Amino acid sequence: MNIGEFARLAGVSVRMLRHYDQLGLLRPHRVDPHTGYRSYTAAQLDRANHLVALKDLGFGLDRVAELLEADASGGDRVVALLRERRDELRAQIAVDRGRLARVEARLSTITKEHEMTTTPTYTETSLPALRLVQSSAHVADMGAIEAEMGLMFGRVNEAVAAAGATRTGPGVAHYTEEDEGLRAAAAEQVDEPVxxxxxxxxxAVGRALATTYDAADLSGIAGAWQSLVTEVERRGLTPRGTCREVYHATPYEPGGTRWVVDLQQPVG
Structure with missing residues (x-):
């Protein structure tokens, strides 16, 4: 194939192919002695793919030449480097997605745009005593609560399923102030030890203020908690003790599409 066709298939410019030829990184299969036209074969695409990959990884051309020769001698260093970089990028994407979700959640909280099916209502109520099995952790970074709770609920549900234990009510998260942070717990209502x-x-709590969070995702739950505590203060009450989230519905249940969570703040 001519240089233009090869450049298209390799995803590089004709100018770069000529440059790689001059450096000895990717020689044409044949150069016409009369016209100087370069031609390539499909078998050379593999070397071109390796070369482009190494350039994308940020290696200088001298180092690219060394790695290409090493792989030509039977090594697989390029593949190992690409897998390493792929894993780094996946991890970074996960971190960035988390940051984006937190930014969107904070923006929704500030602008009051989080999606709810109904206008929040607040109810004074008592809370029952609950017997739980749980996983808990001290959380100093409030931004890490959602991710930490997801992991803990995963561990709890696996253990409950392995034990064949019977749940007596919906899942519960609860939070208690502790050492400049929170003791956060992911729990299931189970009577026997697991x-x-x-x-x-x-x-049991004699007096609490509660509201129901009903939305497609949890991006607005921090704002819902802030609204609940604002209502507590508006009523001349004071938040006291361990607050609870009771999960009546989640998207992880069969046929589930929404989060329906009771937010319960004990007050005095």
Whole structure:
């Protein structure tokens, strides 16, 4: 094939192919002695792919030449480098997605744009005592709560399923102030102990203010909590003790599409 066709297939410019030829990185299969036209074969696309990949990874051309020769001698260093870079990028994308979600959640909280099916209502109520099995952790970075809770609920549900334990109610998250942070717990309502999990009892609460969060995702739940506590203060009350989230519906359940979560703040 001529140089233009090869350049198109390799995803590089004709100018760069001529440059690689001059450097000895990718020689044409044949150069017409009369016209000087370069021609290439499909078999050379593999070397072109390796060369372009190494350039994309940021290697200088001297180092590219060394790595190409090493792979030509039976090595697989380019593949290993690409897999390493792929894993780094996947990890970075995950981090960036988390940051984006937190920015969007904060923006929604500030602009009051989080999607709810109804206008929030607040109800004074009492809270029942709960017997739980749970996984808990100290959380100093409030931005890490959602990710940490997801991991803990995964561990709890795996342990409950492995033990064949019977749930007596919906899943519960609860939060208690602790050492300049929170003790956050992901829990299931189970009466008997479960291996690998903490057993815990939440005492009954005589007075609390509660609201229901109903949305397609959890991006607005921080704003819902802020609105709830604002309402607590508006009523002349004071937040006290361990607050609870009771998960009546989640997208992870069969046929589930939404989050329906009771937010419960004990007050005095």
């Amino acid at each position: 291996a690998g999990l903490e057993s815990a009892d939440l005492p």
